Structure formats: C-alpha cells, structure tokens
Amino acid sequence: MKSIEAVLVDLDGVIVNSEPHHERAFLQVFEEIGYGDTHGIRFSDFIGRSDMTVWHEFMARHNPPFAMAELAAMKQKRVLDLMRAAEPIFEGLPDLVRKLAAKFPLAVAFSLASGEEEADRVPPQGSKGWLADYLE
Numbered sequence: 001m002k003s004i005e006a007v008l009v010d011l012d013g014v015i016v017n018s019e020p021h022h023e024r025a026f027l028q029v030f031e032e033i034g035y036g037d038t039h040g041i042r043f044s045d046f047i048g049r050s051d052m053t054v055w056h057e058f059m060a061r062h063n064p065p066f067a068m069a070e071l072a073a074m075k076q077k078r079v080l081d082l083m084r085a086a087e088p089i090f091e092g093l094p095d096l097v098r099k100l101a102a103k104f105p106l107a108v109a110f111s112l113a114s115g116e117e118e119a120d121r122v123p124p125q126g127s128k129g130w131l132a133d134y135l136e
Helices: 019-032 051-062 068-086 093-101 115-120
Strands: 007-010 106-109
Touching: 019 051, 019 068, 051 068, 093 106
Parallel strands: 007 106
Antiparallel strands: none
C-alpha cells in the first residue's frame, strides 16, 4: 500500500461552506437586473457546478441586455463580500488543518481566475491568512 505523500483539498465545499453564499449572490444580481421573481433558476440543480453553467442557463431563458461577463463579475463581487462577512468555515476545520499539516504537505485547489480573490475568501480564524501558514 502506498503512503500518503500530501493532502489536496478543494476550497469550496470542503474548507468553506460557500454554496448558500453563491446562491444569495446570484439572487442579489437577479434582483438588481430585474429578474428577482422571474429568474427561473433552481439552484439545487447547479450544486457543485460552475457559475458559468448557471449563467448559460439564465441567458438561454431570458436573453437579458447584459453581457455574461458583466453578470459574472457582478455576482463574483457579491459572493466575495458575503463570504468575507460571514466567515463560512466548516466547524472543526482549523483543528483538522493543523493536524494534517503536522504530518503532510497541504495544498488548496480553487477555480477562480484570480488567486488573490480566492485567498481572500478564506476567513481569518483568529489571524488573517491562517490557512496560508499551513500550505506548501
């Protein structure tokens, strides 16, 4: 049997409970552009899928007078603001990270284009950048 050489975790859904904040950010954008009650998106169909999948569905349904990139940027700003305010770290995770880091190199995977924005999504847990202290 091979030994574990490192641990790689995904940020969204593993370190950060982000799904409710993504949904809320979409809803805020839909409301702002006039589709608050008529967006027609059932978010449970999109759990674990990319934002662009949601935007493609929305665009196909409504053909709004906005570019997809503009809508995506609006949503991204909102989700970052919501997550900074909420600090949605799963309970017990900081202790688990500390224990894993004592035995293995750690790395975090994420899907945003900007690593700086993604790093800002990880809540402070006592000190800004606590997670970065444990990453290889």
